[in-house]
Amino acid sequence: MAGIYLHIPFCKQKCHYCNFYSVASEKNKVSLLDALTIEVDLQESYLGNEIVETIYFGGGTPSLLSANEINHLFHKLQANFTISKNVEVTFEANPDDLTKSYLYSLKKTPVNRLSIGVQSFFNNDLKYLNRVHSADQAYNSIKEAQHAGFQNLSIDLIYGIPTLSEINWQKKLEVFFSLNLPHLSAYALTVEPKTALDVLIRNNKTNPVQENKVADHFQILLDQMSTNNYLHYEISNFCKENFYSKHNKSYWFGGKYLGLGPSSHSFDSDTRQWNVSNINKYINEINNGHIPAEIEILSLDQKYNEYILTSLRTIWGTDENYIQEKFGNQYNLHFKKYVKRFIDDKKISIKNGKYCLTDSGKIFADGISSDLFV
Ligand code: SF4
Structure with a gap:
């Protein structure tokens, strides 16, 4: 059993807390997609004879891809790997991209699990985080995704935000419960070094994150999720029965995976390798038939x-x-x-x-x- 991860390294704007590799420009999208398909050829033997049970489009912002682009990438994977007929195909999306027409076109692709980066149902939190979408867009995108027929649906929420009171964290969770979703990923806001949030806090331009607030919010999260019968299957993840992320479970238990795209990581049981975190270098190297990765043999x-x-x-x-x-x-x-x-x-x-x-x-x-x- 193996997984494939595709990193789509484009965003409309950078969120202040984010330390994933992505750029706020879609300038190189076409060349990047071409390079991804070449990397699929270069890496076709990486997973040996393993059957691919999970595919994950992450980022960055995969929802900046059109349905045609998603289908093209999927067909390329199908041509080079043995893909299970029950493959879980997860797709990360941002609420502002999930219009009705986009969702209906997405439903016609092999994507069968949607993970929406909601983060909050309150505009002051979204502003603090520098998210590009509004609270209304967040809510409406979930409703539209449900109308389009996505049942295996997850959202991300962030707690411990200085603008988020205990009462509002409870309200945020109540909105989640009212939507009857089968999966939640809830993350504590962390200040990663050299992010915009780190710089703003160090220059006293925004409020710092308080550890005791994070701990209080975590306790509320545990209580509320348990009361509402969600399984706490991993520190940051909760689900209704059988709706856990197969892709992430495979990561946690040592399954092989191939990462494609800049900054993506791969693991073959004995070594880990990671591609360069630079779009131009990635495209140039791949176009020259070389995978721009560093490799570590694990002890x-x-x-x-x-x-x-x-x-x-x-x-x-x-x-x-x-x-x-x-x-x-x-x-x-x-x-x-x-x-x-x-x-x-x-x-x-x-x-x-x-x-x-x-x-x-x-x-x-x-x-x-x-x-x-x-
Ligand atoms: S949309 Fe996601 S990947 Fe892009 S900047 Fe925000 S958190 Fe980072």
């Missing part, structure tokens, strides 16, 4: 640490039998020695040899994982 320590980091964040948990089989006794002893304190503190619970974060442990997920690393 057993790195593989173990990555397994701990990703598995512990999920409802499926960290499996001690898997550690024993995959990494050996030494790693299993290390894990058991260091996990004990978190079990005693009730931050981690064990069931059938699987270790999962408790609700009180979830807020400390990153710190707990790093204490379990070798």
Whole structure:
């Protein structure tokens, strides 16, 4: 089982918190799409004989692609890889692109899972984040997507925004529940170094993010999602039964994946590689028949640490039998020695040899994982 990720590195404008590689211009769109199809040829043996079960259009802003462009890319993948007939095809979209006519054309492509970058239903939050869309556009895009027939529908929301009060975070979640959506990705606002938000905060031009507010919002999120019967299947992700992201689950449990496009990452079980984060360099190198990627061979320590980091964040948990089989006794002893304190503190619970974060442990997920690393 394998996945393919396509990075569409264009945006209408840069959101202040964003540290993904993208540019606020569509100038090179045609050449980039040509280069992507060449990269598909150059990488056709990367996944070996694995069947591709998931395809993910991410960005940037994939919803800047037309239906013809999406179909063209999909057919190119079909020509070079073995694609499962039940393939999950996720497509990230921004609300301002999701007009009725665009959604109906999108419905005729192989896209069968839509992930809408809503972030907030309040204009003051959207302004703080420098999102290009309005609260009304966010709401209407979801309704239109439902009318167009998209059932496997997810939205992203951000909490911990300085403009977002506790009451409004609850209201934001109430809007989500009223829409009867099967999936939510909810992220804490983080200030990544060198983003516009980082610079604005350091120059006292905008309000800083408060850690205690983030923690309070996270607790509200856990309570509300549980009350409304959503499965908290990963720290930032909630779903109704069977609506989890297959693509992300495969990442978390060591599935192979091929990343196409500038800044995309690939993983083949033993090595990780990442393409250059520069559109022009990417296009030039690909046009010369060369993949502009750096490669890292992963050590057993790195593989173990990555397994701990990703598995512990999920409802499926960290499996001690898997550690024993995959990494050996030494790693299993290390894990058991260091996990004990978190079990005693009730931050981690064990069931059938699987270790999962408790609700009180979830807020400390990153710190707990790093204490379990070798
Ligand atoms: S739309 Fe997405 S990728 Fe583009 S700047 Fe905003 S957060 Fe980043």
